[in-house]
Amino acid sequence: MKEEKPAFRFNEQSPEARWRRLDAAHRAAHDALMARSGLERIGNPVLLMILAHQPGGVIASQRELADHLHVTPATVTVSLRTLERGGYIVKQENECDLRRKPIAITDKGRAAVEKIEAAFDELDTAMYRGFTEEEKESIAQLYDRMSQNLLEVAGLPNDPRRQRLGK
DSSP: OOOOOOOOOOOTTSHHHHHHHHHHHHHHHHHHHHHHTTOTTOOOHHHHHHHHTSGGGEESOHHHHHHHHTSOHHHHHHHHHHHHHTTSEEEOOOSSOTTOOOEEEOHHHHHHHHHHHHHHHHHHHHHTTTOOHHHHHHHHHHHHHHHHHHHHHTTOTTOTHHHHTTO
């Protein structure tokens, strides 16, 4: 007779379960703050923020923008289309290379970035409310260790994303 394995039981108190609850709460708060700012349909706010912080608010190409996000150009296509339709960005002509179109943020896009940054600041302030500086530093160190562990599992110990993590 075959021995039966016990049924899988999800441990609600495990670190993974707590991480998932934190992620869901963070997403809900983010979405609420974006909606309150009138930006619920903006798509990818980080993409717009990257553009806003480029010299002159212009980036040379979709590929360069994708490189900043560590994704493929195809991945940013839909987000760019949404931002362009909303009037937050414009694609400029490039007479030297018709395949590469510089992407520029508009005045509407800059105004949106101000709201996005304010919403992100509010989100961070709310999330860490009641934490001491030492507690926040401890959390940051734990996040760095978890990121390093996961990058090693992924076979990316020298991945450039580590630089964004302060490594």
